[in-house]
Amino acid sequence: MFNPSQDEVRRFFCEVFRKHVGRLPLTPLESIAASWVDQHPEYHPVLSDEPTALRAHFDAADSGGNPFLHLSMHLAIAEQLSIDQPPGIRSAWERIASIKGDEHAAAHEVMECLGEVLWT
Numbered sequence: 850m851f852n853p854s855q856d857e858v859r860r861f862f863c864e865v866f867r868k869h870v871g872r873l874p875l876t877p878l879e880s881i882a883a884s885w886v887d888q889h890p891e892y893h894p895v896l897s898d899e900p901t902a903l904r905a906h907f908d909a910a911d912s913g914g915n916p917f918l919h920l921s922m923h924l925a926i927a928e929q930l931s932i933d934q935p936p937g938i939r940s941a942w943e944r945i946a947s948i949k950g951d952e953h954a955a956a957h958e959v960m961e962c963l964g965e966v967l968w969t
Contacts, residue, residue, distance in 0.1 A: 859902045859917050862886065866896035878924075885923040888953050892916035922960050929959075
């Protein structure tokens with residue numbers, strides 16, 4: 850099982866941002882991450898400065914949240930949707946996306962559910 854350290858996760862997303870902005874080739878996983886990074890321009894400043902990103906402390910009370918946790922959850926959800934695991938998640942997400950008219954908003958709804966499962 851893949852179990853990266855906090856620094857490895859932060860380096861991964863900073864590297865994805867650097868490669869994406871530089872129009873360098875991306876791995877399939879990096880491409881998925883880059884699509885989520887694109888949808889979160891508020892995270893670009895921290896992603897563009899790896900040394901600062903590695904030192905940063907993100908508190909749950911911060912209004913901006915933790916960009917690395919947020920993007921990691923997007924990746925986890927993308928994987929769950931791609932393999933429909935748990936069974937039915939893809940159809941539930943499709944229903945939410947249809948109602949909201951926005952796939953990103955639907956991903957955030959799923960993220961709220963994932964967060965509840967993880968932290969309660």
